[in-house]
Amino acid sequence: MENISLSALQHYAFCPRQCALIHNEQAWAENFLTAQGRALHERVDSGEPETRKGVRFERSVHVAAEKLGLSGILDMVEHDIQTGRLKPVEYKRGKPKPEPFDEIQLCAQAMCLEEMTGQSVSEGALWYMQTRHRVPVAFSDGLRVQTLDVIRKVRELLDSGITPPPEYGKRCKACSLVEICQPQLLERDRSKGYVAGLFGYSILFWGN
Numbered sequence: 001m002e003n004i005s006l007s008a009l010q011h012y013a014f015c016p017r018q019c020a021l022i023h024n025e026q027a028w029a030e031n032f033l034t035a036q037g038r039a040l041h042e043r044v045d046s047g048e049p050e051t052r053k054g055v056r057f058e059r060s061v062h063v064a065a066e067k068l069g070l071s072g073i074l075d076m077v078e079h080d081i082q083t084g085r086l087k088p089v090e091y092k093r094g095k096p097k098p099e100p101f102d103e104i105q106l107c108a109q110a111m112c113l114e115e116m117t118g119q120s121v122s123e124g125a126l127w128y129m130q131t132r133h134r135v136p137v138a139f140s141d142g143l144r145v146q147t148l149d150v151i152r153k154v155r156e157l158l159d160s161g162i163t164p165p166p167e168y169g170k171r172c173k174a175c176s177l178v179e180i181c182q183p184q185l186l187e188r189d190r191s192k193g194y195v196a197g198l199f200g201y202s203i204l205f206w207g208n
């Protein structure tokens, strides 16, 4: 079983079509938001490991968890030298969201660390650039169940090799793949096909 990239979970949460375009069709484009996010991660990644007040801060930590079928790079892992406790920390460009997408991504990171080290990882943190705020995240049983469910859905999507059709929505305005995806155009074509199917003939006859 080939490992899924941790970033696929984030892309799936944003839009399953975006996930399939990036991870199955290798489509990629950068916009202002992705450039800002990349710059933030480069800044975090460029720091050397350091130790402060008994905590070692490891940056750009590579993980590969075969049982979970996930791999990727973690922004930071805090290692409490006295207790040995590990805490993943993920840096985000925006602000906290109503949906638990960021928490799910962080929980998947924690589960990778657990599989690799054999020790339990009970909490982590999300740091948001826009609000300059650190939000602690507890990896509850409920969050773990949600995370496993998203991992399963991403695997099903990528294994199917099928890219879902677009669903134009508010998120498309922030999507770097909007030019490649063409959601409005494809949706219009789909509804044309649907109407043609209803009436049993091609509406191409009608022109645009």
Ligand code: SF4
Pocket: 014, 015, 016, 017, 018, 021, 165, 166, 167, 168, 169, 171, 172, 175, 176, 177, 178, 181, 182, 183
């Ligand atoms: S443009 Fe919209 S439908 Fe297309 S991949 Fe992006 S978010 Fe999804």
